[in-house]
Amino acid sequence: MGKTLLPEDFCITPDMRKWARTKIPCVDIDSEHENFCDYWKAHGKKMADWVATWRVWMRRAPEFARGNRNTRFVASVEMPFVGGERSPGPPVQLRDHPLFRGIKKAQ
Numbered sequence: 719m720g721k722t723l724l725p726e727d728f729c730i731t732p733d734m735r736k737w738a739r740t741k742i743p744c745v746d747i748d749s750e751h752e753n754f755c756d757y758w759k760a761h762g763k764k765m766a767d768w769v770a771t772w773r774v775w776m777r778r779a780p781e782f783a784r785g786n787r788n789t790r791f792v793a794s795v796e797m798p799f800v801g802g803e804r805s806p807g808p809p810v811q812l813r814d815h816p817l818f819r820g821i822k823k824a825q
Contacts, residue, residue: 720766722765723758724758724768725768730747734772742777750776751772754776
């Protein structure tokens with residue numbers, strides 16, 4: 719299979735969402751997916767496997783968030799087991815977490 723540009727209709731599939739819940743529960747995948755699509759559309763690069771490229775991007779998202787002091791890295795709230803699998807709760811911005819309230823940003 720040859721390399722192609724990111725398809726216009728590149729969406730998160732149920733399998734991709736399941737992979738993300740398991741491998742990177744602390745990443746807001748919808749927001750990060752938007753960043754991924756914008757980046758690759760803006761750069762116009764071709765790739766051989768867009769799903770694999772997406773997984774690499776998602777795995778590296780926490781590194782980028784820490785390095786950039788960005789809010790893309792989120793904590794997840796543990797939810798009960800659903801269908802034999804632990805499901806992460808809704809994303810919570812770290813700055814909104816009770817442990818971080820009142821802490822001033824370093825200058």
